[in-house]
Amino acid sequence: MKNRMIAICDKEAAYAYNLVDYFNNKNNIFFSEAFTNEESIHEYAKERFIHILLVSDKMNIELINKKNIGLTILLSEQEAVLAGKTYKAIYKYQSAGNILKSIMNYYAEREDEPLSLLNKKCQIIGVYSPIKRSLKSSFCLALGQILAKEKAVLYLNMEEYSGFSTLFQKEYKADLSDVIYYLRQDKANLLVKLEGIVDSINNLDYIPPVSSPMDIREVKKEEWLKLFREVSANSKYETVIVDFGDGAEGLLELLSECNQIYVPIREDYLSNAKIEQFESLLDKAGYEVLKSNMKKIKLPYHNSFGSRECYAEQLVWSELGDYVRSVVR
Structure with a gap:
């Protein structure tokens, strides 16, 4: 309200x-x-x-x-x-x-009472894979745009190299690093700060990703958790999609915050071996419960289409977009 x-x-x-x-x-x-x-x-x-x-x-x-x-x-x-x-x-x-x-x-930047939109029904969707070149981020962009047609969705890319400046042909004045810095100041109005940073594509809001891998590696697990919980508990968003890379501290604990985890896979022998190693790590580290929230998905590879500038938008109506609709239906 x-x-x-x-x-x-x-x-x-x-x-x-x-x-x-x-x-x-x-x-x-x-x-x-x-x-x-x-x-x-x-x-x-x-x-x-x-x-x-x-x-x-x-x-x-x-x-x-x-x-x-x-x-x-x-x-x-x-x-x-x-x-x-x-x-x-x-x-x-x-x-x-x-x-x-x-x-x-x-x-x-003002000292003010904290804002809360009291959104208690926010779902966090995590997307992670130990396999490279699995179309993970393309899946996130397609999923986010499709869900954003009906609800408020925030996309959070935590990869060390997102490529967003090139993909969207823009230089961001602020990004995820600024959000984390703001959190570290213990200021009250994170939600207002987000309104000043988020960009959007087809109604999908996203925080511009970091420009340097070091910015991801230097963030503490507790800071990620604070960001997740603040956005989940108090923001306007009904769904948050987190695109996990390998550089975040406390990856397994962060995945535990997710209601649903999509794991893009490939069917070659080496890719299967990496998935088995990841699942073995979950068992050894005491996170075997994550398996019940994980859904393995084999994404259809699509040929290049249209212009690079419209890549993200065209994902919605690609073969990948059709696959995403079948997954969330």
Whole structure:
């Protein structure tokens, strides 16, 4: 339930209302309303608390009642904003998605009471295989997009080399490393921080993976567990898909957090030997119970199709996508 407010105040009414529509569709923590003059926002703030005021730097902010405003952010028409001013500032003429991420990042840095969306029915799906080249990540992307048509899904890639920057042709301003760093600060608003970092594809939200293998290897088991449990217990997500690599500390204990574990396999002798070794490790380490949650899947190999830029989207309607639908049906 949205119980915190973003007020957008700009004399360009079309701009303000378009931003409100985008924010209300994309953000599950705050609801947004538009105002087009100082007087209307001043009167509104007399009676109600505004958690975030996003106001044009062309408006006279001194006319606005600030007693009932938590955080004020200026919408600046100049891309280079001078540092050291009284208020945070965001460049106005950029995508609504980038504006929303900047707002969430500013708000997450505040000392505030922790947010909780009280989602107690979140399912964690783990995907792991000791076999390389098993289409594990392609399966995760197809699975996530298919499930995201009906529910809120978060995809968490914990591989040392994800290839996402090349796959999606973008440079991420923040990634999983920033989420872990934020967790280490013991700050309250992890959910808001996530809103400022997650990207999406076909309604599937994902945290941009790390850019360096060392960032995965340096994360403690307890930090992964804290992230899993925080997102599972308090976020908007009904399903979290975790794409496990081999670099995470405490892999077997992390797999124990999953309600379902998919294990992509291949049928050659060496691949079978690796699966047997993995299952033997589970027995010796006292994690044999994991076998009851594991489902081995042999994924259909697909030929190259379409453009590289659309690879992830096209997975949904590929032979692999058809296989995924048969698995989750």
